[in-house]
Amino acid sequence: MQLHKRDVVEAATAILDDYGIADLTMRRLARELDVTPGALYWHFANKQQLLGAVADRILQPALKEPPSPTWRESISGACERLRDALLSHTDGAELVSASFAAGQSQAATEFLAQLADAATEAGVDAEHADLAARTVVYYVLGFTVDEQSRLQWDAAGALPSDQSVLSTDLGAAWPATSDSSNRFAFGLRLLIDGIAAHRASRQGQSVG
Amino acid sequence: MQLHKRDVVEAATAILDDYGIADLTMRRLARELDVTPGALYWHFANKQQLLGAVADRILQPALKEPPSPTWRESISGACERLRDALLSHTDGAELVSASFAAGQSQAATEFLAQLADAATEAGVDAEHADLAARTVVYYVLGFTVDEQSRLQWDAAGALPSDQSVLSTDLGAAWPATSDSSNRFAFGLRLLIDGIAAHRASRQGQSVG
């Protein structure tokens, strides 16, 4: 039967989840779809574009924005959804980070625009709102790439019996997800406070 | 004559500057050094490690820290030196960003420690100083990767005669380096203000 873009992206996501970004090659993907590598180039101009489509798929859940009462919650909510989306696919942060840098993810652009809106709400002038949004995205991507590589490294080295590197002392379980989330929230607060400070130093508006 | 690590890193940097990161392959590098690819693996365990050494070389100028009167100037000074170092090599931001994420650059770790010291000076507790430093580095790397890709794209498309995409209107020259630097400074101020706000919300210290 006919090959459609959606099938290709779905199969690519499956390879990503099961084997990671290093195994997500055009040839491997073609094999999985029972076609010749050349077939993929009928649907996608090149690998970068295909990865961009995978990035868009990963970012879908991060784009739903429930209305927030304050701009602070708009930003931190969006960032938490972004991090969650990245963490729910093997090497998700790395893939999206690369696609974002290459300008191949339409969803990333959309996400950026949402953040810029929140920054505008916060009182940042239009000229700088996009920049504030980018700064926030750089943080989330950088943090999550780091976090995910550690998580996956630990998961790979984890033996069936709980023999972790840091669990030589009894009882004390390995610093869990909650700690990582706290660390994430710290950096986020830094940025949000920075945006608030900028707003305040420009013109006095109602406190968000 | 004998091949030394320093020769290899120097030749690698030359390829980077002249042809970019895509052409910085082990085989190409070996050819340039008049050796067999296998020879490189006597001196470096793998390509990542070699790229880490190149990153260290690029970061060297960013590590000199002149004493600053305030922690704010320590941070912004370090960040400007980092950006300058990255921009002075083709694809420098991309290479250092990758090496940093892979944990292969010793210089990047050192740079991080310097920033963490400044954050501590600012009144951030030890537990969070490293995190604040990372947040700043994520910003500088993210911003500069973006900036450099645009710069290089423009430079590649620039015809001998000043036929730029945006210069269809007369007189108005293309937004120059100064604008980019202003944008860089904006995001940096955001982060520094965020750090200051965090310090203030914790305990009242002398204003930096």
Added chain:
DNA sequence: ACCTGAACACCGTTCAAGT
């Protein structure tokens, strides 16, 4: 319109064997 076959021009890495 959509895909195959086959090629082009490469990669990173390993390792016995040489000096």
Added chain:
DNA sequence: ACCTGAACACCGTTCAAGT
């Protein structure tokens, strides 16, 4: 100790030709 020769197991991309 340091490097070569040669191989292993791959890559992304193109494009005439088929259906």
